[in-house]
Amino acid sequence: MQHGGVRAQSTTAKDHSPNKALILSAVLPGAGQAYNHQAWKIPIVYAALGGMGYYTLYNYREMKSYKDEYLYRVNHDDTPLEADYAAFPTSNIYNLYETYNKSFQLSVIITVAVYGLNLIDAYVFGHLFDFQITDDLTLNVSPELLPSGGGKLWGNNGFSFVPAASIRLTF
DSSP: OOOTTTTTTOOOHHHSSSSHHHHHHHSSSTHHHHHTOHHHHHHHHHHHHHHHHHHHHHHHHHHHHHHHHHHHHHHHOOOOOGGTTTTSOOHHHHHHHHHHHHHHHHHHHHHHHHHHHHHHHHHHHHHHHTOOOOOOOOEEEEEEEEESSOOOOOOOOOEEEEEEEEEEEOO
């Protein structure tokens, strides 16, 4: 419909908002996917976030345990704090602390990246919500002869043909 030369936009096309999907996923991971009618992605989002959350917490606890052990030994003439670590020299305790510290930092970065991918997925598929692919999507490949001037390849008057393939995509 046109009103005064301006085309009126349909309200059904504007009902689905990618920004709303983004905000929903930011507040509650997976909510944007549900809004986009892709509920099958919700277990993937929670498995990834839950797995990374567990790994981050594990690395933090181990890092803190080795840090406490190391600081106690430094302040108490290499006397172990916990019996489990008595067989380890102080230098090994510090190396284990450094290893778990780096793993903790990396797991935090990966957790933030997984959360970001959740947001990107909700936003992009919010834009693609109304995208339709019709059944008449076809690809035709056929041989052709293209004219090529200036050579005496197959012709005798300076005009020749070159074999080629023609690709046509209909959608």
